[in-house]
Amino acid sequence: MKGWKPIIATAAVLYAALLAVTWEFGTREAFRKMENMLDYAVLDYKDTINGAIDTMLLYAGERLVLRLGEPQCRSSSYMKELAADICMDEINIVDKAGRIVATSDERLAGVSVLDRPASAAFMVLTNGTTRTFSQPFRAGAHNPDVRRKYLGVAFPGGNGYVQIGLDERHLSTMYAVMMGFIFDEWLLGETGFFLCADLETGRLISNPSRHRNEARLMSETGFVPPQKPDERRTLCQRIFGEKSFCREYVFAGHRLVAVLPAREYFGSRNILLAIVAGGLFVILSLFSYFIGRITADSEHMKSFYSAEEERQAKDLAMARTIQTSALPDVFPAYPDHFEFDIFARMDTAREVGGDFYDFFFVDATHLAFLVADVSGKGVPAAMFMMAAKTTIRSVARTVSDPAEMMTLVNDRLSDGNDAEMFVTAWFGVLDVSSGAIVYVNAGHNPPLVRRANGAIEWLKGTRGLVLAAMPGAKYKSVDFKLEAGDTLFLYTDGVTEATNPKLELFGEARLLETLAKAKRPFCGDVRAAVDMFAAGAEQADDMTMLSLEYFGPPMVREKTVRAAMDEMPALSAFLDEALAATDCPPAISAKMMVCLDEIASNVVKFSGSPDITMRLEYAKGLRSWRLTIVDSGTAWNPLTHVDPDITLSAEERPIGGLGILMVKKMVDDVRYTRDGDSNVLSMRVSAKS
Amino acid sequence: MITSKKQDGSTLTVSLDGRLDTLTAPQLETDLEPLLGGIESLVLDFGNIAYISSAGLRVLLSTQKKMIAAGGTLTIANAVPAVREVFDITGFSDILTLA
Numbered sequence: 001m002k003g004w005k006p007i008i009a010t011a012a013v014l015y016a017a018l019l020a021v022t023w024e025f026g027t028r029e030a031f032r033k034m035e036n037m038l039d040y041a042v043l044d045y046k047d048t049i050n051g052a053i054d055t056m057l058l059y060a061g062e063r064l065v066l067r068l069g070e071p072q073c074r075s076s077s078y079m080k081e082l083a084a085d086i087c088m089d090e091i092n093i094v095d096k097a098g099r100i101v102a103t104s105d106e107r108l109a110g111v112s113v114l115d116r117p118a119s120a121a122f123m124v125l126t127n128g129t130t131r132t133f134s135q136p137f138r139a140g141a142h143n144p145d146v147r148r149k150y151l152g153v154a155f156p157g158g159n160g161y162v163q164i165g166l167d168e169r170h171l172s173t174m175y176a177v178m179m180g181f182i183f184d185e186w187l188l189g190e191t192g193f194f195l196c197a198d199l200e201t202g203r204l205i206s207n208p209s210r211h212r213n214e215a216r217l218m219s220e221t222g223f224v225p226p227q228k229p230d231e232r233r234t235l236c237q238r239i240f241g242e243k244s245f246c247r248e249y250v251f252a253g254h255r256l257v258a259v260l261p262a263r264e265y266f267g268s269r270n271i272l273l274a275i276v277a278g279g280l281f282v283i284l285s286l287f288s289y290f291i292g293r294i295t296a297d298s299e300h301m302k303s304f305y306s307a308e309e310e311r312q313a314k315d316l317a318m319a320r321t322i323q324t325s326a327l328p329d330v331f332p333a334y335p336d337h338f339e340f341d342i343f344a345r346m347d348t349a350r351e352v353g354g355d356f357y358d359f360f361f362v363d364a365t366h367l368a369f370l371v372a373d374v375s376g377k378g379v380p381a382a383m384f385m386m387a388a389k390t391t392i393r394s395v396a397r398t399v400s401d402p403a404e405m406m407t408l409v410n411d412r413l414s415d416g417n418d419a420e421m422f423v424t425a426w427f428g429v430l431d432v433s434s435g436a437i438v439y440v441n442a443g444h445n446p447p448l449v450r451r452a453n454g455a456i457e458w459l460k461g462t463r464g465l466v467l468a469a470m471p472g473a474k475y476k477s478v479d480f481k482l483e484a485g486d487t488l489f490l491y492t493d494g495v496t497e498a499t500n501p502k503l504e505l506f507g508e509a510r511l512l513e514t515l516a517k518a519k520r521p522f523c524g525d526v527r528a529a530v531d532m533f534a535a536g537a538e539q540a541d542d543m544t545m546l547s548l549e550y551f552g553p554p555m556v557r558e559k560t561v562r563a564a565m566d567e568m569p570a571l572s573a574f575l576d577e578a579l580a581a582t583d584c585p586p587a588i589s590a591k592m593m594v595c596l597d598e599i600a601s602n603v604v605k606f607s608g609s610p611d612i613t614m615r616l617e618y619a620k621g622l623r624s625w626r627l628t629i630v631d632s633g634t635a636w637n638p639l640t641h642v643d644p645d646i647t648l649s650a651e652e653r654p655i656g657g658l659g660i661l662m663v664k665k666m667v668d669d670v671r672y673t674r675d676g677d678s679n680v681l682s683m684r685v686s687a688k689s
Numbered sequence: 690m691i692t693s694k695k696q697d698g699s700t701l702t703v704s705l706d707g708r709l710d711t712l713t714a715p716q717l718e719t720d721l722e723p724l725l726g727g728i729e730s731l732v733l734d735f736g737n738i739a740y741i742s743s744a745g746l747r748v749l750l751s752t753q754k755k756m757i758a759a760g761g762t763l764t765i766a767n768a769v770p771a772v773r774e775v776f777d778i779t780g781f782s783d784i785l786t787l788a
Contacts (some may be wrong), residue, residue: 568712590771591710591739595743601711647778658779659743667776 019240025152034260035234038247041188042231045249050136053149053171057164058132059383060086061153064162066415071095071160074495076109078681083164087396089148090165096126096158119163119645122150128158137168171252173216192260195221195239215240236262294688296663309516327356331521334367335669335684338554338619338626339432343521346688347494354423355492356389360396365433367564368396370627371444371468372425372548384421388413388467392427401427406440406467409613410475413468423467426490435482435550440475440555442467445493450515450522452485459488486553489515489522494541498530501537506530518686540684551621555582560613563604563631570599571614575627582618583624588685591666592627593684598659599629599638604612607679623687630680692737699729700760702766706737708781709745718748725752729761732788742776750787758777 004032064086071093075083083091083104093102098120100115113119124130134151147168154161155481188194197218204218215221221508229250237246243262249256258423333342344357354374360369370392401404406427411422424446428439439459447459450597461478483486489510498506511526511532517524523545531544558576561567575596579589596614603612609631617626637645643664644657664670667683674680690713693704701724725731731752732745741749749765756763764786768776776782 109741205771530764565711572708572712586739587774594710594740594742594775597710597744601742601744604740647783649784658746661777666774 015500022439025529034245034262036400037188037192038234038258041194042247042249043194045256045258046251046444049251053166053252054134054151054661055383057134057149057166059387060088061132061151061162061164063415064091064164065153065155065385068093068162070155071101076101076103076106086164088164089167089170089372090150090163092163092165093160094122094152094163095160098123098126100162104209119150122152122161122163125152125161126158127152130154130158140165157277160361161240168252169519177490186459188260192258193265194231194256196261197255199250199255201674205254214215218255218257223259225255229255240397243577283652289504299350306348328359333359335624337432338617338622338624339551340430341549341551341622342367342520342546343523344371344522345527346542346544347527349539350544351492354421355494356385356546357490357544357546358389358393359546360393362396362400362429365431366400367430367432368427369430369445369490369546369548370546372423373444373492373494373542373544374421374423375466376421380421384423384468388423388425388528392425396427396429399443400429402427402440402476406442406464406475407473407648410442410465410467410469410473414471414473424471425467428488430482430548430550432551435484435486435487435552437480437482438477439480440464440477442475445491447488447490448512448515449482450487450518452483452491454516456512456515482548482566484548484550486550487520487522488548488550489526490548491526492542492544494539494543495526495530495540495545498534498539498543499537500534506533510528520547520549547622551619554617554619554626557581557613558613558615560611562605563633565601565608566603567612568597568604575614575616578616582620582625584685588625588687591685592683595627595667596629596665598663599681599683602638602659603629603633603679605632605634607631609633624684625686626682626684628680628682630675630678632678635674636679637674639672648673690701691720694724696728699727700732701725701728701730702732702734704736706775708741709748710740710742710777711744714742714744714748717745719723720749722750723753725755728756729751729759730764731756731761732764732766734766735769735772736774738769745780746775746779746781753785760787 030384046543056211063080074093077500079091079093079102081090091104092100092108094113100108100111100113103109115121116134121135122133125133131154132152135148135149137149140148141144148165149168150163150165152163195204195218197581201220202580204216204221218225221240222248224237225232225248226235229248231247231249233247234245235248237244239261241245245260245262247258249258250256271438273404297405327344327346329344330446331343334340342359344359346355346357348355354376355372356359356374357369357371359367359369372385372388372392374381374388376384388409391409394410395409397407399408406425422443424443424445426439426441426444428437439461443463446463448456448460449459450456459480461480462476464475465473496506496511500506506529510529514529515522526545529542557574559571559574572593575591575592579592584592599615600612603609611629611632613630615628615630618624638660641657641660643661646658646661663683667685670682672679672681690705690707690709691703692706695702695704703721703724705717709717718727749763753763765776766788767775769788773782773787774788
């Protein structure tokens with residue numbers, strides 16, 4: 001037996017050595033994979049963001065070249081306006097010889113780009129074959145503190161080029177909107193994720209959906225930023241309480257952190273160790289380990305390096321973000337306007353289309369509104385939608401006649417539309433004081449109007465050519481009038497062409513039926529009806545709806561009295577009666593009466609104004625009341641008054657300032673303006689539906 | 690503004706109606722003043738008060754202070770929702786006894 005002892009001892013030593021080697025090997029391997037993954041994450045992230053910025057700049061550059069036609073001298077004020085128009089920080093027009101012939105930056109006028117090494121590289125654009133050239137963000141000659149990126153697009157035949165510059169800091173907003181959305185769903189390995197936060201405030205703009213938590217700030221996730229950002233350094237930290245490896249990348253005013261939980265990478269090593277320790281045949285273990293490593297790596301490659309599907313998903317996410325972030329989506333959109341209410345919604349489909357809506361005031365009494373549908377899908381459609389939306393807004397602000405305006409929009413969009421894309425659009429302008437509408441239909445499906453008496457009509461006025469299809473197309477406008485109580489309903493064909501599992505269409509008949517009994521605003525009820533009909537079937541197209549309710553001019557009652565205590569009863573009796581005439585519920589009535597008492601007594605006591613005017617406006621359709629009090633005394637904004645401490649006990653509590661606090665808290669909205677020599681305070685309350 | 694008074698020992702219940710605002714509050718303060726002698730528990734019946742503004746709150750606060758100084762209490766009874774909302778907004782719910 002004795003002879004076995006050295007053998008057993010040797011075997012034990014060998015076995016221990018094997019365990020140690022396996023441990024070491026497994027650990028190194030895990031680190032290697034983890035580092036690879038983080039390298040990839042940062043790289044991929046940079047690719048995505050740079051790709052998006054390049055696409056944006058390229059789009060702007062190409063359009064500029066088409067718009068300008070050839071390198072020509074332009075005043076710097078024109079160039080500045082142009083830069084502001086397309087949201088760029090710098091535009092230069094450079095001729096074939098490299099001379100800056102027009103620029104938004106006066107200091108550069110007449111300068112030769114050949115004298116500047118960085119700019120000289122752009123001369124490649126004059127060789128007649130290179131069409132675009134771009135440089136990454138870097139500290140500019142104009143201001144060393146600002147990182148600017150340049151992109152150039154050649155004029156046809158290399159006859160000079162247009163160069164546009166965009167500052168990194170101006171990306172911040174776009175970035176916050178786009179990236180936050182994308183990172184929520186962006187995977188890193190099996191369990192990894194991204195955190196992205198505003199650099200200054202630390203506020204998280206993304207919070208991975210798989211890690212539902214309450215964190216609002218980067219500091220709450222457990223991440224501690226290093227002294228100096230270094231995107232190549234792996235940091236080991238506890239994120240959401242779990243040991244993780246992180247990489248930090250700082251760009252455009254945001255901090256991005258790629259997080260890989262350690263367990264994912266060390267899990268395989270620990271399993272391997274357990275197998276070896278369990279006494280399985282050594283070679284088999286090693287063999288299976290290497291096999292495992294090879295397959296794991298190829299899986300790795302498959303899922304992360306050549307992930308075309310994932311790339312597409314990201315493109316899609318970006319397109320969707322572009323599409324939705326550009327739409328006004330705060331409702332009620334114009335609480336100050338008692339004459340109408342506008343509401344819109346867009347529901348995107350699985351494949352992103354190019355639906356959009358928009359509304360904006362072109363002057364004090366005219367509201368422009370539209371619904372449009374861009375042909376095509378994905379990023380190109382989203383980009384074209386942005387161009388169409390911006391063009392419509394800018395042209396509508398300068399050209400008041402809708403037919404003329406659409407003719408001009410069409411010309412601009414048709415110019416250089418090599419993508420063969422087009423837009424159907426229904427554009428209207430409402431005179432909010434009368435309900436008169438002038439509209440142009442550019443190939444869009446006709447909207448519906450539900451009259452105050454419940455009758456529903458199609459608005460089948462002249463239908464013109466779709467936008468961007470052909471330059472020179474002419475558009476005709478149609479006049480129409482909304483009466484108090486009427487509602488106009490615009491939509492895209494995604495609504496009527498929504499399908500159920502049997503592939504039947506929702507159709508116009510069902511839409512009419514739904515609108516006949518829909519409650520305001522119609523959009524929610526229509527969407528619910530479509531959902532019910534679709535019975536879970538996935539929809540191929542975006543669905544966009546816009547409802548415009550017209551209530552007519554509000555009822556107005558106004559009274560002016562001397563600013564004196566003995567006039568107060570008259571004022572309060574007048575308001576009482578005016579409120580009663582609107583069938584005002586007691587709770588709102590009480591609020592309005594208290595507001596009058598507080599504000600009017602302040603005016604009488606402190607303003608020094610000779611008289612006081614009280615105005616009550618009431619919008620029947622909205623069930624909203626607005627009380628406005630005007631005096632011509634000393635300028636005084638009660639809203640800037642510091643609120644009193646309402647937590648003191650009865651003995652120590654001073655009285656004062658309570659009235660203003662009550663007004664602020666009782667009404668839905670209160671605002672002060674100094675109008676010439678007058679103080680104007682408006683308070684609005686709406687009945688809850 | 691005062692519609693009725695009912696005394697039961699040292700408890701006085703005063704019923705009010707109308708609005709308690711800049712116009713009516715000073716009168717109420719004057720009217721209440723002579724009634725408080727020897728009263729330990731003052732109950733103001735707010736059942737018919739439609740609304741109260743800060744001028745009304747001022748009277749309630751001064752009355753409350755007087756009652757506390759004399760070792761008594763003030764109770765506001767039957768306040769309608771619009772009045773209760775004002776008490777809540779201003780923190781008066783915490784210092785007044787509401788019934």
